[in-house]
Amino acid sequence: MKVSVIIPALNEAGVLVENLKNIRELAPHEIIVVDGESQDNTQMIAKHLADKTVTSSPGRAAQMNAGAQSAEGDLLVFLHADSLISKEGYHSMLRVMVNEHIAGGAFGLKIDSNSSALKFIAFSATLRAKYFGLVYGDQAIFVRRKVFEEIKGYSSLPICEDLEFYRRLQKKGQTVLLKEEAITSARRWEKEGIAFTTARNILIVCLFLLKFPPRILSKWYLSIR
Template sequence: MPAPLSIIIPALNAAADLPLCLESLMAGLEAGLIREVIVVDGGSTDATAQIAGSAGATPIESAPGRAKQLIAGAAAARGEWLLFLHADTVLSRDWPERAASHMGTRPGIAAAFTLKYRSDARAARWLEARANRRARWMGLPYGDQGLLISRQLYQEVGGFQDVALMEDVILVRALGKKRLVILDAEARTSAAKYERDGWRRRSWKNAVLLTRFLMGAKPEDLARAYR
């Protein structure tokens, strides 16, 4: 029987981060969970595709845009379960155990991982705590936390929508809080954007964008503000 899990990683000029991400998946290969790793390249000008191929992943090309890349990856995937993961996220060593337990017992429920930033800054701990509370209380994890979902459930809720921003929020809202849990394994994501822009400034900007979206703002308008 084929391994159950297809991992889908949208990437754009991710050569600096992708090796660590792919290395963290080795524990899943050793556990017999992973059928394939698909890296969806949105037009990189660096060595992203070559790194993916050299590591044994399947690189495919897509039009640029994270939503388009996620959709393309899901369409190419063959696993009964899908794990959508950002290229700058590294999973903790215990992720296969947590994922396997979830897949074996809760096929009708999706899961995300506990957020952790790869930074020693005190502000990183503050933002992690806030983000993880939001994920557990409201069913709104960050895209950085990954999304583990059965193919059947993914199709049932309509999959990712081809929008300029907030594709992850649209999908988890379609799931609803009762069909999403947070696993104890960590998604250790890059803190580069926060360290560049300032932790509080970046986090509040993201919060404003989310609030505007929940109040009805169009994703394409939010994307312009985000850039």
């Protein structure tokens, strides 16, 4: 099975080198970095360390769709630039996807911090995904290329595109939540505060599920970051 790891990036030079080296150790068929008009060295780093560098308008949905369009793999893995997958998790994903009835899935979540509060938040996120099917992009969503094309990729939403995509994926076919975890950086919580970041994220998701217009949600989200 050919695996294409697709990484949307915007001004991620500070984390990209180490993370691309980590992904290279997993030996996927290809690593694709989709740069969304970065103003730092993101694109230069990607050209040296990734197999393909694609440029796109900024916005994760547009970037991930652009990466998928250029991908050669049978299995697409969408990984945030500040997130990692362990070798154990990667091989677990490959074993699961041997079952042709599985359309795709995601990993559990681990936040790279010793904070008890962040450990609880990560644990809660995994439970949320397991029991309510609410999966975010930092959980490294993976999907068969054929299925991705059938559901027409990510919708052009400015926010919650990952949540909306995964809900459509679940309707299309069987999905799996791996017990292995994607490891994501704690920088958002450390920069903006754990309580504030968590409360804001919960509110955004609740309003999205209540059909609040995504463009208004996005403007509000950006205004209070």
